[in-house]
Amino acid sequence: MAGISYVFTISRVAEMLGEDEEWLDEISIVLDPEDDRLGVLGLGDESTTAFTRFGIENLAELVQIYKADPSLLPRPKPRE
Incomplete structure (x- = not known):
């Protein structure tokens, strides 16, 4: 595996x-991390979340689960 x-x-x-x-x-x-969700550290206290392609697939599955049951975590209202 590469x-x-x-x-x-x-x-x-x-x-x-x-x-x-x-x-x-x-x-x-x-x-x-096994699901390919990673933390990327920058300078100082700077950090962000990142995903591999497999991680994006895992996240997309979660999106479908949360959309199917909005009571799990309500989606924010669109900004105007």
């Missing part, structure tokens, strides 16, 4: 999936 050569930031994944970034970050907390 190593991971790149990851997608949560901002990029939110754009790809057409979903709210903060909502995705909230629901992705249940994913582990």
